[in-house]
Amino acid sequence: GAGVSQSPSNKVTEKGKDVELRCDPISGHTALYWYRQSLGQGLEFLIYFQGNSAPDKSGLPSDRFSAERTGGSVSTLTIQRTQQEDSAVYLCASSFTGGPGELFFGEGSRLTVL
């Protein structure tokens, strides 16, 4: 498809398990962003990639969270030893230039940690 694709759309896991969330950005977009949105809350910035490098990782909540991007395209957000407070919708967005331009969001991955 032409838009940002995220998988899985829904993930239910047990506390302590690891999860991987995938984002496939719009072809040709150099910048990729991960945000987290808890129920009724705004978007919390996690990490931002320009190409394959991450100039800003300041939003990652703890060292249980990591992200990588390969080939300037697909990105994976990994959460190790999940906790209940990790439950949220994880939104990925891409942007053509990585400057402050329009972000195109995927539909999100809803994570529920039991």
Added chain:
Amino acid sequence: RKEVEQDPGPFNVPEGATVAFNCTYSNSASQSFFWYRQDCRKEPKLLMSVYSSGNEDGRFTAQLNRASQYISLLIRDSKLSDSATYLCVVNIYNQGGKLIFGQGTELSVKP
């Protein structure tokens, strides 16, 4: 203090009303500003950029006040379809492409 603050609402208005949202930002190095719209259980989408001189797009008008560090969005002649959460977004000069979102203001337009 949050970097971007908005009144969460909800704002409940009748069709045809004019409604205004404000957003304040704390970092004076902020350089680019946007309003996004998020429908219930959907992803955010760009509504409009905010330019220094103010800008209008149909029924929507955005204003920027750098001295007071706030941004506003005015919606005239509200439609039922305007019901959504409106997110104020700021980019900070020395933080590259990072975009910071406010918590959003919920608008509900009633018949």
